[in-house]
Amino acid sequence: xxxxxxxxxxxxxxxxxxxxxxxxxxxxxxxxxxxxxxxxxxxxxxxxxxxxxxxxxxxxxxxxxxxxxxxxxxxxxxxxxxxxxxxxxxxxxxxxxxxxxxxxxxxxxxxxxxxxxxxxxxxxxxxxxxxxxxxxxxxxxxxxx
Amino acid sequence: xxxxxxxxxxxxxxxxxxxxxxxxxxxxxxxxxxxxxxxxxxxxxxxxxxxxxxxxxxxxxxxxxxxxxxxxxxxxxxxxxxxxxxxxxxxxxxxxxxxxxxxxxxxxxxxxxxxxxxxxxxxxxxxxxxxxxxxxxxxxxxxxx
Numbered sequence: 001x002x003x004x005x006x007x008x009x010x011x012x013x014x015x016x017x018x019x020x021x022x023x024x025x026x027x028x029x030x031x032x033x034x035x036x037x038x039x040x041x042x043x044x045x046x047x048x049x050x051x052x053x054x055x056x057x058x059x060x061x062x063x064x065x066x067x068x069x070x071x072x073x074x075x076x077x078x079x080x081x082x083x084x085x086x087x088x089x090x091x092x093x094x095x096x097x098x099x100x101x102x103x104x105x106x107x108x109x110x111x112x113x114x115x116x117x118x119x120x121x122x123x124x125x126x127x128x129x130x131x132x133x134x135x136x137x138x139x140x141x142x143x144x145x
Numbered sequence: 146x147x148x149x150x151x152x153x154x155x156x157x158x159x160x161x162x163x164x165x166x167x168x169x170x171x172x173x174x175x176x177x178x179x180x181x182x183x184x185x186x187x188x189x190x191x192x193x194x195x196x197x198x199x200x201x202x203x204x205x206x207x208x209x210x211x212x213x214x215x216x217x218x219x220x221x222x223x224x225x226x227x228x229x230x231x232x233x234x235x236x237x238x239x240x241x242x243x244x245x246x247x248x249x250x251x252x253x254x255x256x257x258x259x260x261x262x263x264x265x266x267x268x269x270x271x272x273x274x275x276x277x278x279x280x281x282x283x284x285x286x287x288x289x290x
Binding site: 005006007010014015016017018019020032034036040041042043045046058059061088089090091092093094097098099109110111113116117118119120121123124125126127129130 | 150151152155159160161162163164165177179181185186187188190191203204206233234235236237238239242243244254255256258261262263264265266268269270271272274275
């Protein structure tokens with residue numbers, strides 16, 4: 001038994017409050033979230049969530065994150081319409097990272113790619129765009145966001 | 146053009162140094178790394194890397210991370226033998242997160258699961274072990290590591 005491990009911190013019948021309590025938030029109050037396409041397995045993006053965003057994600061079924069630059073919770077797709085519907089949520093062994101399997105409308109990336117991980121890095125440092133463009137960000141966003 | 150975006154920070158012929166310079170390290174000097182099974186698409190773990198760990202990963206072909214608790218770079222599998230061979234590396238649009246597709250020996254999780262994301266969280270907060278046990282951590286580690 002070690003309280004470093006998530007399963008040892010979860011009470012037997014946690015309820016939503018119990019499981020939110022058992023997550024390990026960083027000094028900034030955030031956990032890391034990986035969003036993965038539930039159908040294809042493609043990793044779409046990495047973002048952060050505060051306790052409120054995790055709760056809102058679970059209760060609404062739509063991915064909510066916390067923007068470190070804007071310092072507030074946001075609904076993914078609130079401007080673009082490219083929401084992510086939650087299919088399932090998992091937490092890792094130490095409880096500081098979440099894996100969300102989602103149905104992504106159009107694309108996750110603000111540059112217009114399906115996945116934010118659009119740039120391959122080779123061993124010699126050469127980079128290559130490998131992402132699939134699925135929308136025109138100029139037409140989708142008033143500004144980057 | 147915005148220097149918030151990774152592609153705008155990469156010089157035309159970056160080389161390894163150029164691409165390491167273009168990554169966006171946090172105040173702690175770290176980027177976030179998602180390791181994904183290259184064959185099955187299963188997300189295996191989330192960890193962090195400093196510049197040295199990213200470089201070592203690319204040059205050695207084995208995943209290296211930075212342990213925030215032990216405050217040093219580590220070779221994944223150095224104690225357990227459960228190394229991760231790098232298949233391909235991608236970076237996201239803002240350059241602060243990496244996606245490593247890997248071949249994982251045995252399991253990624255120190256609790257003995259194939260993936261660290263072994264615990265499902267339901268909307269009502271109920272948790273369930275969904276991970277696949279692939280080794281006995283008591284026999285693999287002298288201590289947790």
